Amino acid sequence: MPLTGGGAAQHAGQFEFTGDDFARIRAFIYRYAGIALAPGKMDMVYSRLARRLRARGVASFSDYISIVEGGEPEEVEAFINALTTNMTSFFREPHHFKTLAERLAHRPAGRAVTIWSCASSSGEEPYSIAMTAQDALGGRTQASILATDIDTNVLARGREGIYPVDQLDKVPEAYRRRFFLRGDGKNEGFVRVKEDLRRMVSFKRLNLLDHEWPMRGRFDFIFCRNVMIYFDRNTQQAILERIARVLQPDGLLFVGHSESLHHAQDLFRICGNTTYALRS
Ligand SMILES: C[S@@+](CC[C@H](N)C(=O)[O-])C[C@H]1O[C@@H](n2cnc3c(N)ncnc32)[C@H](O)[C@@H]1O
Structure with missing residues (x-):
């Protein structure tokens, strides 16, 4: 998967979130779950993970992704749960x-x-x-x-x-x-x-x-x-x-x-x- 680092990109939210942080997140979820996150999903990733940063009391995405990369099982699970898309319905595609x-x-x-x-x-x-x-x-x-x-x-x-x-x-x-x-x-x-x-x-x-x-x-x-x-x-x-x-x-x-x-x-x-x- 091509991973565009895009170190210059920066999210203007409560937490510091750079293009390099996003690239690390994309690389991790691709390696772990096979999910190829599109480059345009930076805002989605921010809004889905911000709650985890608050829960962990960390101030930046860089610190947060280091915890996930460190392999702490509960945080890897929470990270994956936050980033999967679960849209479904009864008798979908009947x-x-x-x-x-x-x-x-x-x-x-x-x-x-x-x-x-x-x-x-x-x-x-x-x-x-x-x-x-x-x-x-x-x-x-x-x-x-x-x-x-x-x-x-x-x-x-x-x-x-x-x-x-x-x-x-x-x-x-x-x-x-x-x-x-x-x-x-x-x-x-x-x-x-x-x-x-x-x-x-x-x-x-x-x-x-x-x-x-x-x-x-x-x-x-x-x-x-x-x-x-x-x-x-x-x-x-x-x-x-x-x-x-x-x-x-x-x-x-x-x-x-x-x-x-x-x-x-x-x-x-x-x-x-x-x-x-x-x-x-
Ligand atoms: C969009 S839902 C589809 C649900 C259902 N199959 C349907 O068609 O309505 C995709 C599901 O795939 C799961 N998923 C994503 N990556 C996965 C992986 N590597 N292994 C197992 N499940 C995965 C997600 O957690 C999510 O619940």
């Missing part, structure tokens, strides 16, 4: 859920279906998968969903499974009644995912760049959506090679609407709208 439902409906009873949501954010994606699977399988077969993300804050929200009611706009009415409990009193305006659906999903922290992925076996479906956009071409390729090794030979990989796999054609073939199968 064609994937339609394909999933069709595949599951034709699946003979037997071995539990395994599904991995590898950038699950706050749970809307894995719970949409779980609702689809419950409905399509109709109790014939179990489904288990592994939901992983690098950001521990969003994982905690996913585990809790509490969402504002107005985020359910794309959830079909029948699913709202079947899979959510409405809050009352101080929880008015919120819903909670019912326990049987929550039990289908396990939330775990996983950095896709980690050398070891702890899972054993292969998945029938992998959702890797709207995360590869943050990675450069080489990182995407390396992750896709690893994903290919944990997808069942007849499995499907779903990617985000702006994530094409044409540079990984030796691994995957397209078989639907942003839907891929392993090349045999």
Whole structure:
């Protein structure tokens, strides 16, 4: 990744933040999480990290980034949590859920279906998968969903499974009644995912760049959506090679609407709208 130092650039906020500080932040997050932060994101980085500087009582970004570079685990976690972009929604890119439902409906009873949501954010994606699977399988077969993300804050929200009611706009009415409990009193305006659906999903922290992925076996479906956009071409390729090794030979990989796999054609073939199968 080209890193423009831009030592002259300076942010005019409460804390001293130079172009060199920004370059160090870009280099760290790229090395640690594969995230290629665009050069134009200096203001965004300032506003997202200023709270951490206050919390740590440091006066400059230079001092702050030295703490992160020093590898203090809690601060590295807080730094990553602050800088990830977690935008998501229930049934986002709905064609994937339609394909999933069709595949599951034709699946003979037997071995539990395994599904991995590898950038699950706050749970809307894995719970949409779980609702689809419950409905399509109709109790014939179990489904288990592994939901992983690098950001521990969003994982905690996913585990809790509490969402504002107005985020359910794309959830079909029948699913709202079947899979959510409405809050009352101080929880008015919120819903909670019912326990049987929550039990289908396990939330775990996983950095896709980690050398070891702890899972054993292969998945029938992998959702890797709207995360590869943050990675450069080489990182995407390396992750896709690893994903290919944990997808069942007849499995499907779903990617985000702006994530094409044409540079990984030796691994995957397209078989639907942003839907891929392993090349045999
Ligand atoms: C924009 S959200 C996409 C959420 C969901 N997949 C969707 O499409 O709605 C991107 C997620 O990728 C996660 N992420 C970024 N870098 C990651 C990495 N190296 N390993 C795992 N997750 C990462 C972020 O924390 C964020 O929650």
